[in-house]
Ligand SMILES: O=C(O)CCC(=O)C(=O)O
């Protein structure tokens with residue numbers, strides 16, 4: 418039985434043989450019902466989240482001409498300006514600016530992949546070492562969740578973990594400015610969308626606003642503590658499981674009372690580009706809803722739909 422909202426579950430229980438099965442079951446139940454789950458005791462101290470948001474505050478406070486030096490244009494690395502990303506099917510860009518960090522180039526080459534290179538803001542020397550470290554920590558948490566999910570759906574423990582080794586996982590540092598600082602009638606912080614990737618780990622955002630669309634068509638605020646990680650499954654996982662693990666539509670609403678900036682850091686877990694997203698055999702009793710495609714082809718297709 419699931420409650421009326423995503424479960425908050427303790428990752429340390431995955432490492433206790435007596436509690437592992439129950440952890441995996443709760444993870445699966447919450448994700449299959451809501452496409453969302455909240456993870457606590459994940460091993461990343463809250464001081465890291467606070468440092469991350471301090472560095473985000475410092476970076477996004479730089480003059481626009483400094484930030485624009487780091488625009489790559491491909492939407493995959495460096496700075497992406499306000500209003501640039503438009504959720505699939507929407508005509509107005511989101512009220513957010515953000516920065517994308519991809520995986521370590523040496524690790525990726527070892528796996529025979531080749532992704533766009535990272536760029537770093539010279540104005541903030543701590544940015545590169547800090548976020549490189551956070552990337553690795555999030556990758557490690559994602560690896561444990563990938564193992565738990567594989568066990569939960571009856572696969573070998575390393576099935577999903579092998580797909581994401583050397584994958585194109587991206588850390589997105591988002592700044593949603595206070596509304597008084599942006600002028601775009603009708604625009605919202607993040608319009609309703611599904612995530613493209615396998616799953617997303619969002620370190621506790623600095624403010625509320627994230628909402629998910631539940632099975633009954635109601636928008637449900639995603640509540641979490643600031644030291645927790647919110648996890649949602651994306652389109653790639655939905656393809657692999659024929660929607661058993663859904664890509665749940667979510668959005669970030671504009672502040673209704675206190676008009677403050679908001680920061681959040683999703684870590685989008687991607688497989689290697691060459692990995693096939695063909696529906697897993699155990700989900701083929703219903704005809705697969707989507708044709709097979711590789712992760713790289715699917716990413717290119719979806720980035721185009723988002724305005725890149
Ligand atoms: O800012 C948030 O809380 C969510 C962001 C999000 O859904 C996204 O960037 O895909």
Ligand SMILES: [Fe+2]
Pocket residue numbers: 610611612667
């Ligand atoms: Fe999202």
